[in-house]
Amino acid sequence: MGKDRIVSGMRPTGKLHLGHFHGVLANWKELQDKYDCFFFAADWHSLTTEYSNTEFIQPSIQEMLLDWLAYGIDPQKCTLFVQSRVPQHAELNLILSMITPLSWLERNPTYKEQLDNLDTKDLATHGFLGYPVLMASDILLYKASRVPVGHDQLPHLEITREIARRFNYLYRAVFPEPEAFLTEASKVLGLDGRKMSKSYGNAVFLSETEEDTRKKVMSMVTDVKRPRRSDSGDPDRCIAFTLHKLYTAEYKREEIVQACRAAEIGCVECKKLLANQIIEALTPFREKRKELAAITGLTEEVLEAGSHKASFEAARIMQEVREAIRL
Secondary structure, three states, X not given: OOOOEEEEEEOOOOOOEHHHHHOHHHHHHHHOOOOEEEEEEOHHHHHHHHOOOOOOHXXXXXXXXXXXXXXXXXXXXXXXXXXXXXXXXXXHHHHHHHHOXXXXXXXXXXXXXXXXXXXXXXXXXXXXXXXXXHHHHHHHOOOOOEEEEOHHHHHHHHHHHHHHHHHHHHOOXXXXXXXXXXXXXXXXXXXXXXXXXXXXXXXOXXXXXXXXHHHHHHOOOOOOOOOOOOOOOOHHHOHHHHHHHHHOOHHHHHHHHHHHHOOOOXXXXXXHHHHHHHHHHHHHHHHHHHHHHOOOOHHHHHHHHHHHHHHHHHHHHHHHHHHHOOO
C-alpha cells in the first residue's frame, strides 16, 4: 500500500519570512519523510491579489525555491513544481467553477477578512472571489488524501470537500474528500503585533542581511505601557517577547522576565539580545542558501523535473475527470 498523498502550495508574492520558517517549512520537512508530497509554487494564486503587479512573481519563485532547499525540503523525497506549468490546474478549475454555488464562495471567512485588511488593493474580481475553487483544483487534481492546514484554514478545506462531494454526486466518484492534517505552527507576530505578513510590511525575511534583521528587531514595539526605563515591564504584553519564546532558551527567558518586571533590563537591551538570538539561529540556513544560490541552473533544474512529474500525474487524473463528465 502506497503512502498517503499530501498537497500544499505557497504563493510567490515576495520573500519568505520567519512565519514561513516556523510554520510551513517546518511542517513540510517533517511530512516529506512520511508521505507522498506535492509542494508547489502557487503563481496563479498570486494573481488573485497581485494581477496588476506581476513582474516580481517569476523572481519570487526562484528565491522561494532557494529558501525551500536551504531549509531541507528535498526534491528527492517530494515533488516540487510550479502551478502554471501544469495547465490541468486551470482546466479543472474551470470545470469545478461550473458546479460551485456562489454562496459557498461568499461565505468564505478569509474572503471577508482580506477585503477588510487589504483595502489598498482592488479585490472586487472574479478571480479573488473564486480562489477557493482554484485551491480545490490544486488539491483534487492529485487526489490528495490529506492537506496540511492550521485551525484557521479549516473552512477553506471544507469548501474543497464540498466541491469534491458535489462533483462525485453529479457525475461519478473520482475525487476522495481530503482530510485535514492539522499542523501546529508556532504563531509568529510581526514587528507591529499583527500576524507576520509581507502584505502588512511587518516581516523579518529569511534572506535579508544580518544588519537588516537587527534594524528591524530594534524597531519592534515592546511594552506600550512601559514609557520609562525605570518602570516595571510586563513581558506578557510585549510583542518582542513573543519572538524570545521562539529563539531564546527557557532558562534565559526566565532571567529576562524577572529582569523586565524588576526594571533591571530595558527594552533596547532586551531587543539587542533578541536580535542576536535570531541571527544566530538563521546563520546556518543563510550560509546554506548562499551555497545553493551559487549553483548555476539549480532552481530551474529542480522545478523542471518536478513540474514534469506533476504534469504526468495531472494528465492521468484529468482523463478520469473528462470521462466522468462525458467530454
